[in-house]
Amino acid sequence: MRDVLEQVTILPDPPSFIVTSRLADERLWAEALNLGAYDVLAKPFDSTEAMRVVGAAWRAWGGPARKERYKT
Numbered sequence: 001m002r003d004v005l006e007q008v009t010i011l012p013d014p015p016s017f018i019v020t021s022r023l024a025d026e027r028l029w030a031e032a033l034n035l036g037a038y039d040v041l042a043k044p045f046d047s048t049e050a051m052r053v054v055g056a057a058w059r060a061w062g063g064p065a066r067k068e069r070y071k072t
Contacts, residue, residue, distance in 0.1 A: 005035040016057035020045075 001019055008014045016038035021028055024042035032040050038057040041050055 001032065001037075002035060005032070005037055009036045016061040018053060018057055 005017060008017050014036070017036065019028070019032040019037045019040045020043055021040065022043040024040050029040045038060065039053045041053055
């Protein structure tokens with residue numbers, strides 16, 4: 001996780017990164033957020049929570065504006 005997040009954060013326009021783990025706990029959540037992750041989702045996924053987190057990350061990254069910008 002650390003290596004991926006370090007690589008993502010050096011991008012000029014880094015995407016919102018969501019960490020997933022079947023062993024998600026407060027320590028992982030704190031570490032992930034401190035390294036630049038948007039959020040942590042525990043497996044197995046609750047569909048409502050997964051949609052909420054992914055939607056929020058997409059909007060935070062500028063998803064709606066990006067969608068309009070790249071429409072063909």
